Amino acid sequence: AQSVTQPDIHITVSEGASLELRCNYSYGATPYLFWYVQSPGQGLQLLLKYFSGDTLVQGIKGFEAEFKRSQSSFNLRKPSVHWSDAAEYFCAVGAVIKAAGNKLTFGGGTRVLVKP
Amino acid sequence: SAVISQKPSRDICQRGTSLTIQCQVDSQVTMMFWYRQQPGQSLTLIATANQGSEATYESGFVIDKFPISRPNLTFSTLTVSNMSPEDSSIYLCSVEGGTYGYTFGSGTRLTVV
Numbered sequence: 001a002q003s004v005t006q007p008d009i010h011i012t013v014s015e016g017a018s019l020e021l022r023c024n025y026s027y028g029a030t031p032y033l034f035w036y037v038q039s040p041g042q043g044l045q046l047l048l049k050y051f052s053g054d055t056l057v058q059g060i061k062g063f064e065a066e067f068k069r070s071q072s073s074f075n076l077r078k079p080s081v082h083w084s085d086a087a088e089y090f091c092a093v094g095a096v097i098k099a100a101g102n103k104l105t106f107g108g109g110t111r112v113l114v115k116p
Numbered sequence: 117s118a119v120i121s122q123k124p125s126r127d128i129c130q131r132g133t134s135l136t137i138q139c140q141v142d143s144q145v146t147m148m149f150w151y152r153q154q155p156g157q158s159l160t161l162i163a164t165a166n167q168g169s170e171a172t173y174e175s176g177f178v179i180d181k182f183p184i185s186r187p188n189l190t191f192s193t194l195t196v197s198n199m200s201p202e203d204s205s206i207y208l209c210s211v212e213g214g215t216y217g218y219t220f221g222s223g224t225r226l227t228v229v
Contacts, residue, residue, distance in 0.1 A: 032217075034218070036220075042222065042223075043122075043220050043221055043222035043223045044220040046219070049217045090159065092218075103149065103174075104218055105161075106158045106159045108157075109157075109158050
């Protein structure tokens, strides 16, 4: 069964500092990996995704993530955080091979607080 | 990527009643997904809805409680039946967008009193 772990429930970071959110997954097949952001009272917005190819993926809002198969990780990074980045971030895994199912499995989320 | 219109955006309902949530997609999609996000929690898949067939429910979710309709390739509804305060959650629909990934509706924030 697929699973996603986000070890950090909360992270507080100063505005302008760097941010890294951890994501570890367990999946028996080749995974699709996603990072979504949910601002308060909002739906989910896709930040970036990894399907194949270059393991360093660039996304929107200055975010990037690196897929490391050997570590089963897909950590999200941003070099300089803005106050508007305060939100909940979700890592998710899905199947590349659709016969394995189409559903996404989400991690528990990491809430990011940005200090002025 | 697909654009999803979900409504209502929020509602406050009496226990024992039912609420139907609608999702309209601006393009034809094979599968639509319904998720629940309980307060302070992550997203949990309720069911997958294919057009022309019965929805497939995940463990812990049953059709009597969460009946789903999928009358065509652009529309689906989820009903939360016989509601209790434990059903207070955000409900989201989602579609798969191929290389665009999965797109989500803006969610329905349900409070049961």
